[in-house]
Amino acid sequence: MNFDADAAYLALKARDARFDGRLFVGVTSTGIYCRPICRVRTPKRENCRFFATPAQAEAESFRPCMKCRPEIAPGPGLPWSVMDASSTLARQAADWLDSRSASGDVPSLAALAARLGVSDRHLRRIFQAEHGVTPVQYLQTRRLLMAKQLLTDTRLPVSQVALASGFGSLRRFNAAFAESYRMSPSRLRGDAAEDLAAADEGISVTLGFRAPYDVARLARFLAQRAIPGIEEIDGTTVRRSVRAGIVADAAGWVEARFVPGACKLNLRFSHEWASASASVVAAVRRWLDLDASPQTIALALASLPGDEGLRLPGGIDAFELAVRAVLGQQVTVAAARTLARRLVEGFGAPIVTPWETIHRAFPEPQRIARTPVERIAELGIIRTRANAIVELARAWPQLSPRLAQREAPESLIALLCGLPGIGPWTAHYIAMRALGWPDAFLPNDVAVLKAMKRLFNTTSQREADAVAAAWQPWRSYAVLRLWNSLETSP
Numbered sequence: 001m002n003f004d005a006d007a008a009y010l011a012l013k014a015r016d017a018r019f020d021g022r023l024f025v026g027v028t029s030t031g032i033y034c035r036p037i038c039r040v041r042t043p044k045r046e047n048c049r050f051f052a053t054p055a056q057a058e059a060e061s062f063r064p065c066m067k068c069r070p071e072i073a074p075g076p077g078l079p080w081s082v083m084d085a086s087s088t089l090a091r092q093a094a095d096w097l098d099s100r101s102a103s104g105d106v107p108s109l110a111a112l113a114a115r116l117g118v119s120d121r122h123l124r125r126i127f128q129a130e131h132g133v134t135p136v137q138y139l140q141t142r143r144l145l146m147a148k149q150l151l152t153d154t155r156l157p158v159s160q161v162a163l164a165s166g167f168g169s170l171r172r173f174n175a176a177f178a179e180s181y182r183m184s185p186s187r188l189r190g191d192a193a194e195d196l197a198a199a200d201e202g203i204s205v206t207l208g209f210r211a212p213y214d215v216a217r218l219a220r221f222l223a224q225r226a227i228p229g230i231e232e233i234d235g236t237t238v239r240r241s242v243r244a245g246i247v248a249d250a251a252g253w254v255e256a257r258f259v260p261g262a263c264k265l266n267l268r269f270s271h272e273w274a275s276a277s278a279s280v281v282a283a284v285r286r287w288l289d290l291d292a293s294p295q296t297i298a299l300a301l302a303s304l305p306g307d308e309g310l311r312l313p314g315g316i317d318a319f320e321l322a323v324r325a326v327l328g329q330q331v332t333v334a335a336a337r338t339l340a341r342r343l344v345e346g347f348g349a350p351i352v353t354p355w356e357t358i359h360r361a362f363p364e365p366q367r368i369a370r371t372p373v374e375r376i377a378e379l380g381i382i383r384t385r386a387n388a389i390v391e392l393a394r395a396w397p398q399l400s401p402r403l404a405q406r407e408a409p410e411s412l413i414a415l416l417c418g419l420p421g422i423g424p425w426t427a428h429y430i431a432m433r434a435l436g437w438p439d440a441f442l443p444n445d446v447a448v449l450k451a452m453k454r455l456f457n458t459t460s461q462r463e464a465d466a467v468a469a470a471w472q473p474w475r476s477y478a479v480l481r482l483w484n485s486l487e488t489s490p
Contacts, residue, residue: 053132319364
């Protein structure tokens with residue numbers, strides 16, 4: 001990505017949060033690179049070099065700022081929201097590398113290229129053009145920044161930080177850290193130690209996002225759908241259990257607390273997930289839509305009522321979200337929540353968390369797959385939906401890889417629609433929230449069509465689709481705005 005350096009400098013002088021995570025400035029007089037919102041004194045224009053990613057800055061031998069902490073900046077956004085085909089592929093490749101940054105292995109770019117339908121050589125070329133670095137440099141930066149975050153925010157041993165960040169050995173980690181940041185990991189830990197709070201239950205890290213963020217609206221959305229025993233929303237804090245196999249081999253818990261008056265979120269999660277810290281952070285960023293660009297979305301949805309800070313709530317457990325989508329067919333949100341509670345009480349496993357109110361994990365698909373339909377129907381779930389849930393669980397081994405790889409949604413939707421009891425609305429809703437797909441426009445959604453009629457005098461799905469075409473690629477946010485408009489209408 002090329003910047004107009006003079007315009008970038010104006011954004012830096014203004015500490016414009018709209019560019020946070022999209023613009024980084026390297027200062028040649030110090031060898032440090034910062035976020036545009038950094039509160040240190042603005043450097044001279046002639047000492048500034050501008051980059052689109054931390055990887056570009058680090059490839060030019062700049063080190064991350066200890067004050068503004070580039071490792072907690074919001075990400076660039078979702079990979080399928082870019083209209084240019086080459087840029088979309090390059091973003092998808094970066095998203096794939098992000099998801100594997102903590103795995104400790106060397107991802108096969110040839111396999112990724114084959115899955116994206118391009119040659120290995122072409123993928124490397126468009127990746128370099130889009131990100132300004134090679135895939136290997138990009139991956140190395142992601143791992144180093146995760147390590148820096150864990151060293152700064154947690155008391156994990158350096159050896160555990162190395163493994164959690166995706167380095168195969170402590171020796172390799174020490175060498176890479178010293179080469180890139182010109183200090184040892186233990187020295188950084190020493191510099192940060194005074195700022196660490198006393199050891200608390202769980203691992204705590206800080207995540208950033210772009211303002212504005214309508215935390216109250218998000219909390220309300222989640223609270224209306226929260227399953228007792230699994231989730232709890234307390235003001236600006238969200239807590240929940242997570243079954244085994246989602247972000248780590250072990251079941252665990254997560255707590256996300258929005259910091260009042262700051263574009264920060266304090267994340268706390270199970271000690272058992274230490275080795276999967278990067279996966280936990282990535283999952284939470286998608287779950288709470290922390291990488292959204294609210295001004296860009298608001299500009300596209302200017303014809304709709306609503307504020308800029310709206311976020312698209314995702315889901316940590318895609319299977320749980322899919323089951324809840326089936327349970328929500330043609331019933332109220334409250335009724336779907338009741339049915340989900342019964343399912344959890346009947347088939348969910350006990351779990352220990354710091355809170356007495358959160359004590360069960362959502363049922364695993366393997367257990368639901370071998371459960372007779374009659375047992376599910378006994379919970380008050382009509383037989384056709386009970387059967388849909390069982391068939392969904394049986395098909396999950398084929399569906400879950402597509403969700404884990406965050407492929408484009410069309411293939412996932414087609415597979416879902418091939419299952420009994422799952423139609424286009426349910427499939428689009430699952431893609432919207434489980435994949436974080438920003439451009440879902442739920443077909444034949446009663447509330448959406450009602451709001452469209454009020455606002456635009458449309459009388460059919462076809463007319464609604466025609467109006468909604470102007471909101472691409474952010475129609476999922478349009479759906480949320482349309483739902484919200486009915487709450488505020490007289």
